[in-house]
Amino acid sequence: MGRALRADAERSVRAILEAAERVLAQDAGASMEQIAEAAGLTRITVHRRFANRQALLEALAVSAKQQLIEAIEDARPDAAPALVALYRVTANTLRVKSTWRFTLGHATPHTETAAALWDDINARTLRLLARAQGEGLIAPDADLKWTRQVYIALLSEAINRPDGDQDPDALANLVIDTLLHGAGPHD
Structure with missing residues (x-):
């Protein structure tokens, strides 16, 4: 198109x-x-x-990923302190993921366009995590690519939570708290 x-x-x-x-x-x-x-x-x-069905699935993948990028941009991740930006990006992402549960929850072969959008999402996420690391929210020696993988897994677990609160703001708090503090005791 x-x-x-x-x-x-x-x-x-x-x-x-x-x-x-x-x-x-x-x-x-x-x-x-x-x-x-x-x-x-x-x-x-x-x-x-x-x-055909494949063309429809590809269009779904592109549309969902474009909405994820818009959600990240809407959070203005470069304009706020890293913790605020991380929370906003997380809440916005969870809103999009709740709308696109099928498309974002199923592996579909990436077209060149969908793959480029996914690369952009990953790069934006890494930049935000690097800012968080620079502001002392993430350990200076933390592997940011691994941290991104954990963050993405936490987002998926939050949106697929079978019980409990499905409010994106409450889930964002849970994701950020778990990402930054784990399950250990808080000081």
Whole structure:
């Protein structure tokens, strides 16, 4: 979809992506026809926008990752103290992840575009963690790539928590507290 879409086509694509996310979260094997029905569109319209299921999954991956980048940008991670920025990025990320549970929770082959977006997300996360390290929130000798992996795992665990609070702000507190202090006693 290299060129800009007309407003009605853009609405159709958005409706298809939203419906696909909902339907696939319930049934990962759902058909294009089921997705079309959930979007209130014909199967032909869905196939006009997405040639096949793989193209739809790729569009979901790109859209979800673009929203993650927007969530990170909205948190203004370079303008606030690292702890505030880390909290804001975490809460915003959890909001996006709760909307895109299927897409962000399932490994799908990355297109070049999706892979580039993921690389950008990883780079932004590393920059924020480096700021946190520079401000003394993270040990000076901590491996930041490992810390990023732990952070991502904590985000996934928080969003998939079967019981307890699903409020993104409360979960962000839990993630940040666990990342920075672990499960040990607090001084």
